[in-house]
Amino acid sequence: MIPEIGSFALVLALLVALVQGSLPLIGAQRGIPAWIALARPASSMLFLLIAVAFGCLTASFINNDFSVVYVAQHSNSRLPLEYRISGVWGGHEGSLLLWVLMLSLWSLAVAAFSRSLPDDMVARVQGVLGLVAAGFLLFILLTSSPFERLLPGAEDGRDLNPLLQDPGLIFHPPMLYMGYVGFSVAFAFAIAALLSGRLDAAWARWSRPWTTAAWIFLTLGIGLGSIWAYYELGWGGWWFWDPVENASFLPWLVGTALIHSLAVTEKRGSFKNWTVLLAIGAFSLSLLGTFLVRSGVLSSVHAFASDPKRGIFILVFLAVVVGSSLTLFAWRAPKVSLGGAFALMSRETLLLINNVLLLSAAGAVLLGTLYPLVIDALNLGKLSVGPPYFNAVFTPLMVPLLFLMAVGPVARWKHTSLAEIARPLRWAFGIAVAAGVSIPFFYGGWSGSVALGMGLAIWIVGASVLQILARTRSGLPPRAFWGMHLAHMGVAVTVVGIVMVTQYESERDVRMAPGDTVKTGDYQIRFLGVEGISGPNYNAAKGNLELLKDGQLVMPLHPEKRKYLSSAMPMTEAFIDPGLTRDIYVSLGDPLEGGDGAWSVRVYYKPFVSWIWGGAVLMALGGLLAASDRRYRLKSTAARAGKLAAQGAAS
């Protein structure tokens, strides 16, 4: 009965989404107040219905209802409760349901936090979100219903993919989807502005906190995914340039560009068309990511069983949404006024360079991701594009970006001079060069890339600290100021992690018999042996090792090699001793012949690796500060003016 209620709730949700996607939009265009007023209650109803459907699916998982195909495929009676709950989004159908749940949550949030916005603007934004939701609900109902029954029901489920039985999976997809889907709000604002023809500073101001909010979730989601890959896949990497990773990184790059471009549009009224295009682009890339992941056109470690019907549906949906948005853009953009003029040396120019660099990086990543598909489509053969390409094109673009990151906040709008920029930053520059050049020698020898990376990181942090000191002398700066500098320093922290771990990590694959020790960094690791243990739904070989420093026990290490009862795939559970300046990472390979109980053991020493994710957390915190700045919560005069204009149009 419960799955049928879920199905029914989804059908009702589709109807509500169609209402939300049509009447408020028409009402706003024609000035019909009753239709405009529908937007807010419709979004509440939409959220409620999708939440009911999601709750029904969760209940089927918790109750082990294996008469539901999706549950039978992704759960098992021996699966622990927390994974039965996270198993809801462990497959295609449930992921999509989570997607629309997030979308309706964003729509609800816009309705709740947009009291200061003109009603017609809210109606248009909700209308666009309603249309997107309708598309995805239709997709779920036509091709991917999670509530399909299996009659007679299976005796037991096939179990959740062991890779996904991990605390990381509980949080990673919801965070990532919140980010992906969150760009739909910036997109909806952009479309609403194009439709109304009011592409102004007020629109940019309304979009900013929403864009930043989506960006926060995406940043955390990507970071969590990276941590998960680091400890769960068992080979200690933290980024693979896998198509699915790229699919989440592309909207992040464009979203980052959008955040900066919105600043120009709000403060100076320039870059309007460009900003609209970025808002459309960020969301289009989220949709493209969904298409790439869900259709199986690219092979990836995340490969999901694909169904061509689904691929066609998403492609058509993508073509309709993005195609119509870009058509609207081409139609409306020529009428948009140019903003304030600016000199070559100005903050506008620096932010423009920032955008060009971020967009080039996104373009390079997109090219590398789609290249195999294009080559195959042109019948030129099969190939794959790997990390060497991405590292080679991505790094050179990041170097000037990082350098200018410190300069941008110092530069004044409209017009600035080199001296004005150089004077406050000269100390930061001196320290960065000196520290960058000397740091490699502390770590055992000259390395140009370490010197460059560390120098840039110190340059960014130094510049931020100097600016904070200067600014606080004249009173407490607003949250947005702190947010910007915190996020910039977060980038610097991530850069430190990447540079140090890439250059100085050590990896050893050793044969270890009980009693053997191996040296890694300043530590020794002693192997005691392996014992068999059994978990709720797996058997495992559990390694007993000790981490020693100067002969003293630091901590016991227990990596595992698990065999899940439901599948033949062995899973490596690495054991990690995390630290501020280094991680010790141990994983079990295979038992070796020789009869002395020896195993192959993989030992990594990873300096500063946790800084990569620490930086992501700082970036997200910075975003949180910026998005919660007081001025976004004030009823701005521009918003009031907009409201008056709307009332004028309505009467």
Added chain:
Amino acid sequence: MKRFLIPLGLFLVLVVFLAIGLNRDPHEVPSPLVGKPAPAFSLEKLAEPGKTFSPADMQGQVWLLNVWASWCVSCRAEHPLLVAFSRQGGLPIVGLNYKEVRGDGGIDAKKLSPADEASLTRQRAGAWLSQHGDPYTLSVLDMDGRVGIDYGVYGVPETYLIDKKGVIRFKQIGPITPDALEKKILPLARQLAAES
């Protein structure tokens, strides 16, 4: 006006490529073994302990080598098709039972002696074939998976079409679908049977 159409134009090109890509299978990797002689091996038969089989025994015939195991879920999906196909008597199918015990997550193979492993393999493989039907002319046991490595097996099931001279002419990764059987394997097999 025109320059504002550029994003739309670029997007349409992208959509065309995505649409073409949708009809391609990225997993369809050309196997380096296609066109090469099937690697030789000599493995014990499932039905007759002590007797071995080698690909050379099939010289002069067009035949299929199908890699399977009782723990393999996709084999279960493929199996009815193989059974039905074998009833029509189209082609001889040799089963390569791959890591029957070692590939199963539920068993700790290290604790078994080689003799125990062999008898457990026979028992499990035999039980599976009597339950689901036996489409194979004969099956051989690749308990440690070495032959699988020679054939580049990376997912079970996999199927090789081998010609009269012992050359691999086609490789199917994953379960044989009715479509693949009708449109690829059978036409090619007919053509190979006509070759001298």
